[in-house]
Amino acid sequence: MAADPASMIDWGLLALDPPGWGGVLLAGLMSSIKIAIGGYSLGLVLGTGGAFGKLYGGPVTKDLLEIYTTVVRAVPELVLILLLYYAGTDLLNRLAASLGYGTVDISGLAAGIFVIGVVQGAYATEVMRGAILAVPPGQIEAARAFGMSPLLALRRVTLPAMLPHALPGLSNLWLITTKDTALLAVVGFSELTLVTRQAAGSTKAYMLFFCAAGVLYLALTLVSNLVIRLIEARARRGWAAR
Amino acid sequence: MSAGEKAAEPDSLVELPPEESTVEATALTRLPSGRGFLKPHRVVLMAIAASIVFCAVWFLRWDWLPDYAGRLAHGVGVTLLMLFGTCLLGFVLAVPIGLVQVTGPWPLKLLAKGFCTIIRGTPLLLQLWLLYYGLGSLFPQFPAIRQSFLWPVLREAWPYGVAALTMSFAAYEGEVMRGAFAGVPKGELEAARAYGMSRWKVFRRIWLPRAVHRALPTLNGETVLQLKSTPLVATITVIDVYAVVSKIRQVTYLTYEPLLLLALIYLCLTALLVLAFRYFENKIPTRSA
Amino acid sequence: MPGIEGAAPMTERAEAIAVTNLHKRFGALEVLKGISLTAYEGDVIAIIGGSGSGKSTFLRCINMLEVPSEGSVAIRGEPIAMKQDGLGGLAPSDRRQVQRLRSRLGMVFQSFNLWQHMTIIQNVIEAPVHVLGVSKAEAVARGEALLRRVGLFEKRDAYPAFLSGGQQQRAAIARALAIQPHAMLFDEPTSALDPELVGEVLGVIGDLAKEKRTMLLVTHEMKFARNVANHIVFLAHGVIEEQGPPEQIFGAPKSERLKKFIHSSH
Amino acid sequence: MPGIEGAAPMTERAEAIAVTNLHKRFGALEVLKGISLTAYEGDVIAIIGGSGSGKSTFLRCINMLEVPSEGSVAIRGEPIAMKQDGLGGLAPSDRRQVQRLRSRLGMVFQSFNLWQHMTIIQNVIEAPVHVLGVSKAEAVARGEALLRRVGLFEKRDAYPAFLSGGQQQRAAIARALAIQPHAMLFDEPTSALDPELVGEVLGVIGDLAKEKRTMLLVTHEMKFARNVANHIVFLAHGVIEEQGPPEQIFGAPKSERLKKFIHSSH
Amino acid sequence: AAEPLKVGFAAEPYPPFASPDAAGKWEGWEVEFMQAICAQAKLDCVITPVAWDGIIPALTSKKIDMIVGSMSITPERLKTIDFSDKYYNTPTGVIGPKSEKFDATPAGLKGKTIGVQVATIHQDYANKYFGSAGATVKEYQTQDEANNDLAAGRLDAVQADAIALDAFLKSDQGKQCCELKGNVKDDPEVLGAGVGVGLRKGDTELKDKVNAAIKAIRANGTYDTFSKKYFDFDIYGG
Numbered sequence A: 001m002a003a004d005p006a007s008m009i010d011w012g013l014l015a016l017d018p019p020g021w022g023g024v025l026l027a028g029l030m031s032s033i034k035i036a037i038g039g040y041s042l043g044l045v046l047g048t049g050g051a052f053g054k055l056y057g058g059p060v061t062k063d064l065l066e067i068y069t070t071v072v073r074a075v076p077e078l079v080l081i082l083l084l085y086y087a088g089t090d091l092l093n094r095l096a097a098s099l100g101y102g103t104v105d106i107s108g109l110a111a112g113i114f115v116i117g118v119v120q121g122a123y124a125t126e127v128m129r130g131a132i133l134a135v136p137p138g139q140i141e142a143a144r145a146f147g148m149s150p151l152l153a154l155r156r157v158t159l160p161a162m163l164p165h166a167l168p169g170l171s172n173l174w175l176i177t178t179k180d181t182a183l184l185a186v187v188g189f190s191e192l193t194l195v196t197r198q199a200a201g202s203t204k205a206y207m208l209f210f211c212a213a214g215v216l217y218l219a220l221t222l223v224s225n226l227v228i229r230l231i232e233a234r235a236r237r238g239w240a241a242r
Numbered sequence B: 001m002s003a004g005e006k007a008a009e010p011d012s013l014v015e016l017p018p019e020e021s022t023v024e025a026t027a028l029t030r031l032p033s034g035r036g037f038l039k040p041h042r043v044v045l046m047a048i049a050a051s052i053v054f055c056a057v058w059f060l061r062w063d064w065l066p067d068y069a070g071r072l073a074h075g076v077g078v079t080l081l082m083l084f085g086t087c088l089l090g091f092v093l094a095v096p097i098g099l100v101q102v103t104g105p106w107p108l109k110l111l112a113k114g115f116c117t118i119i120r121g122t123p124l125l126l127q128l129w130l131l132y133y134g135l136g137s138l139f140p141q142f143p144a145i146r147q148s149f150l151w152p153v154l155r156e157a158w159p160y161g162v163a164a165l166t167m168s169f170a171a172y173e174g175e176v177m178r179g180a181f182a183g184v185p186k187g188e189l190e191a192a193r194a195y196g197m198s199r200w201k202v203f204r205r206i207w208l209p210r211a212v213h214r215a216l217p218t219l220n221g222e223t224v225l226q227l228k229s230t231p232l233v234a235t236i237t238v239i240d241v242y243a244v245v246s247k248i249r250q251v252t253y254l255t256y257e258p259l260l261l262l263a264l265i266y267l268c269l270t271a272l273l274v275l276a277f278r279y280f281e282n283k284i285p286t287r288s289a
Numbered sequence C, D: 001m002p003g004i005e006g007a008a009p010m011t012e013r014a015e016a017i018a019v020t021n022l023h024k025r026f027g028a029l030e031v032l033k034g035i036s037l038t039a040y041e042g043d044v045i046a047i048i049g050g051s052g053s054g055k056s057t058f059l060r061c062i063n064m065l066e067v068p069s070e071g072s073v074a075i076r077g078e079p080i081a082m083k084q085d086g087l088g089g090l091a092p093s094d095r096r097q098v099q100r101l102r103s104r105l106g107m108v109f110q111s112f113n114l115w116q117h118m119t120i121i122q123n124v125i126e127a128p129v130h131v132l133g134v135s136k137a138e139a140v141a142r143g144e145a146l147l148r149r150v151g152l153f154e155k156r157d158a159y160p161a162f163l164s165g166g167q168q169q170r171a172a173i174a175r176a177l178a179i180q181p182h183a184m185l186f187d188e189p190t191s192a193l194d195p196e197l198v199g200e201v202l203g204v205i206g207d208l209a210k211e212k213r214t215m216l217l218v219t220h221e222m223k224f225a226r227n228v229a230n231h232i233v234f235l236a237h238g239v240i241e242e243q244g245p246p247e248q249i250f251g252a253p254k255s256e257r258l259k260k261f262i263h264s265s266h
Numbered sequence E: 001a002a003e004p005l006k007v008g009f010a011a012e013p014y015p016p017f018a019s020p021d022a023a024g025k026w027e028g029w030e031v032e033f034m035q036a037i038c039a040q041a042k043l044d045c046v047i048t049p050v051a052w053d054g055i056i057p058a059l060t061s062k063k064i065d066m067i068v069g070s071m072s073i074t075p076e077r078l079k080t081i082d083f084s085d086k087y088y089n090t091p092t093g094v095i096g097p098k099s100e101k102f103d104a105t106p107a108g109l110k111g112k113t114i115g116v117q118v119a120t121i122h123q124d125y126a127n128k129y130f131g132s133a134g135a136t137v138k139e140y141q142t143q144d145e146a147n148n149d150l151a152a153g154r155l156d157a158v159q160a161d162a163i164a165l166d167a168f169l170k171s172d173q174g175k176q177c178c179e180l181k182g183n184v185k186d187d188p189e190v191l192g193a194g195v196g197v198g199l200r201k202g203d204t205e206l207k208d209k210v211n212a213a214i215k216a217i218r219a220n221g222t223y224d225t226f227s228k229k230y231f232d233f234d235i236y237g238g
Ligand SMILES: Nc1ncnc2c1ncn2[C@@H]1O[C@H](COP(=O)(O)OP(=O)(O)OP(=O)(O)O)[C@@H](O)[C@H]1O
Pocket: C162, C163, C164, C165, C166, C167, C192, C194, D026, D029, D031, D050, D051, D052, D053, D054, D055, D056, D057, D058, D110
């Protein structure tokens, strides 16, 4: 047994071409990013709508949104995706069959993005709700006083004014999304976590592949942080320095 | 899913009918009162929920439930213990992590920033795994540790689970607290300093409560996320409710029933968390436009 | 009402703002207890009264920032349509109408409420460009002229958080003027200004009055009220305790409360 | 300086606040350009001047909310220890000393700065209980008395966001009085008050003056300055352009600028 | 041509039975077994990897048609899905550190901590025989994790099927620390009737084809041919 642990590591396993797994890991990372961007965008849209519905909607809207955020945030994503993807397509197919149509096949990718978007939307709703509450009410009142429609006031005043308050929470959500893509393994989608497990399980080099995946995730985070910092610097213009 | 309705949010302050929104009443919470709670549309929603529950009970297989009731209860206990333990510890760490990023000297700022980046940037599973199988399996190599009084603890799995979950919560929450600290109006801190409060007192009496209050909605979300992160400890042999349900699934090969039960349990736990947070949030009324 | 009680023959002028039997309750607290007031075009009405007497609330009810609990408001003869909101209160029934009417009511808030994420010039051109659809170049040109008028031209690219109180207040006035309002609602437009600037603002308001712009202003400065207004309304405990032309209000107050109020301001 | 130029024989009184050659720069902008001023115990000094002339900044330098770029400040004869901060500026060298001195300087901010997460009474008792160590019961009793004095007793359990502007300002005054300060720094204490309340606040300030409490107040209300102050300081472009007893400043101003300033306030 | 038959494999690798290589090609004993029966039954089969968590719903919602995933046949599971006849069955062993001497009996394991993979027949067995006799049973999500903890000294013993244990004992880590303490006494009621192909309930046509194919490849020697490449003992069991 070699004394030097470094010599035990078979770096060849990370080579880009088979039998090395490097290429597979990178492809997994790209898939993860794709799904994350799709799901997160959907989540932002749902979250913005949800936050406004919760704050300014009628009593029915409010209750429905409260159920949405509570249920979706409460139920583990795995359960949601199994229910939506399998039970959902099952029901759809039965419906289609009884109406005389052929079977429909929802792609795992679409279902995955949808589920992640719906889940992110619930969290984003809460983050944005808090951020809007943090905007001094006078700012929004002033927008109204100048005859802005709710949508215009949202776009021109409320959203930019709440952004500094919302950004930390939203950037957390983004980082969580990039890792939540692991869920799509359940529907047979190869993203970074699944291929890491496959590589580790096939080669037994657990430490190596988990750390490699960690480095990839970390790189993604660092790039994200850079972008977030740019957005934050822009959003906080006009805030007196502390 | 009936717990969802129970958690349904009562009307927010701005929407209260006039007779309920006196200045005095705003000091009360917005939690549902019996009269406000049972509005017509709520009754409809509850009826829908009841019928869903009925369908679930009627058309699915639940004969396995009695066999696992005890283990499930134990699992819920482990989940709750993990959740509260790590959230409390994590929050205690998150406050200084958020604070030094706003005002601290640059070495501390850098340290906190780095910690947050690394923890938030890598999957929790990997951290857990590195701690338990990496660090944890180094300990037995040292006879000194093996003989020491610490060994019975280090030999267990839960300390590693607690450590990993705590760090994760601290990192995510530290980021939230950073935003919250930065968002407290400068004038209010100045007023506190102008009255001769020491830095610590300004922090404890004004800055922290104000920041926590405005961070509560996000904090609530992070806590629910933490609840859903706890199942990862099953990979290091800590059996929480999620692990019990996975086991039921593997033993019976049932698809949906155990998952629905799991969803219900998580719903109840989340509903409790949401209600608790909403209560604290509403202790201080905010005027929103 | 000014049109009736005012000295000048005002009856042939058009109504600019008409408020009828306005009530406003915050929970159990009834802040406004039935206020009726008509402002004709070109009227400058000063609203005076003790702290907490409901002056700001009254102004905010006119452009529906606070929804009245009872009563009606009409702008340029057009009543704001209201409906029951199901909870025993009122609510405007036509949002677009409210927006349209608001877009020509310039409001200056007691606490300025400048948009913190925009520079001063951006604050000023925001409503003209995005609500009224004025071209950006034109709005900037007009906005800069206004900023020059209130002495803030050099601060055009500063953010509100970096301005002194008086500077913020002047920026808020410029912002309200930028929409070329039919009527202006001023909530203590001079509270943070030094006498020199008060004079300037007074000049601006006088000019506006000449342009036939109607103005409602809440103020604590009696001298200012006396100089600029053609009608004074004294609010106390949610009702109009007394009203009339400045000479009458300051020269020969009738009610005990007003007498005491006027006296303390000398 | 008031002690020298004031009419009354003030020289035997102790120094309350002494400022020597105070400079303050924000980046390239020099807001204060060497200000020296001594306030003796019982002095009421009104600081007047145009918007942006540096009045608020001057007041904030006294209790080190803004650290002066140059110069020194002494409270009750005790100079605030300063050191170079390594970046070419100054910094207080003894934090505890600053805290101790601040705890007896009551400050009322231009924008009130009430703590939004506390009710009014909690705002008022905060500093007495947590800085001065007064028992809670005593602080509440005293706080309620103060709130009654400023007419806010019914609002004791309301949160600041739900108060009118004048109510917030009165709450801020009560909060400053609650620490039984040796000296008070008022930044436009009456800007949001109606004349009646201005009278009351004036009374309060007069009482405080009788109790030998020193006061520095920034104000735009010349009448108020004239009535309450025994010394007036006119600030312009970062320097003391002129100072003296009210009769002299308002009756026989010397500098052109002051003349213009005074004139516009009539 | 007819739709190809989709055969579900667990996406998580389980060597030496089934694991993908870096190029995405699946290999292992179960892969060859699957190919053999598909050839025998003249079925057009494609491998469809699905995460273990979703494999049963994938079967019931017809996204796959059968599961070849080392699934042990137990009465409890038969309530939910159907199984073919068994296609392998391995003895159950116990391993432990070389430094300690004990055997795989309830008496030998008294007071010891035994690691098992969660929700396997081994867990049930260990609970029934060793847990009741004073041993602590610890559940692991994967076999590798249990093996790891044994090597790290957090466990005194690991119970699993002989193949998994054999592979571990042959690895560098296993060679150093541990040895086989013996096979446990058989109990078909707990240890089950071996591993079968998972099928949808009611899919009897496919079930008959698979059963016939298993019988045929057992009879014509195909089964033994490919088994020899992986194991040096009879994996079909008694
Ligand atoms: N933090 C800061 N950074 C940059 N410039 C500042 C800052 N604070 C104040 N200033 C500038 O310093 C000048 C003086 O401000 P200050 O608030 O002292 O005026 P002021 O005399 O109190 O005016 P007002 O009567 O309007 O309140 C102004 O031009 C202001 O823009």
